[in-house]
Each structure stands twice: as C-alpha cells, then as structure tokens.
Amino acid sequence: MAQRFAARAWCPEIVEDILDYFLRNPEMTDTLSGILQWRLLEQSVRRHLDEGRDAFQFLLERGFLRRVSVTAAKEDMFGLDPLRRAEAVRFLAAARRRRYAAMGRS
Numbered sequence: 547m548a549q550r551f552a553a554r555a556w557c558p559e560i561v562e563d564i565l566d567y568f569l570r571n572p573e574m575t576d577t578l579s580g581i582l583q584w585r586l587l588e589q590s591v592r593r594h595l596d597e598g599r600d601a602f603q604f605l606l607e608r609g610f611l612r613r614v615s616v617t618a619a620k621e622d623m624f625g626l627d628p629l630r631r632a633e634a635v636r637f638l639a640a641a642r643r644r645r646y647a648a649m650g651r652s
Contacts, residue, residue, distance in 0.1 A: 563589055610634045 605611045614623040
C-alpha cells in the first residue's frame, strides 16, 4: 500500500488531518469509515470556516464585497459590490488561470 502512495501524487492535507485527529484524541478508536465520514468531516468544516473567514476578510478589504444593512438580520449581511463587479470577474479569472497553471493544465 505504501508503494501505491509513493507512486502517485499524494495530498498531504488528508494525511495531516488523520494524524491530527488521532493526536487530538489519543484514546479514541473508530472504524475507517467512521473516521473518514464523521471525524474528518467535522475537522474539515472547522478548517474551512477558518479559511473562509480569512478569505471573506480579504474580499471585503479588496472591496469586492460590501456590508448590506438589513434591519431584521441578526448577523451582518454581505453582498457583491456592483461597482466592483467587472474587477471581481477579472480577479477571479486570473486566480483560476494561476490555479490551473499550477496544476499543469492550460
């Protein structure tokens, strides 16, 4: 099995997630499906929330998003700044080109 991993591109993020799960819960035992379906899902959601907050702050600071005042809302509401739409489209297209280039795609 280790040879199979060595022979292909391996995403270390899942390796880190699995090991981190066991390090945070050293007494925990679970089935493979239990760990992959539930424990790592929870960890992934937590990580994506943190990354999402950072990404959201970045988009706010760049002016692509704006706060929208809604009286009945219990939390802040946000939306695309219509004055920055064209710039946001260009930014997103450039980001996707860079990501695809990094993946070896054209």
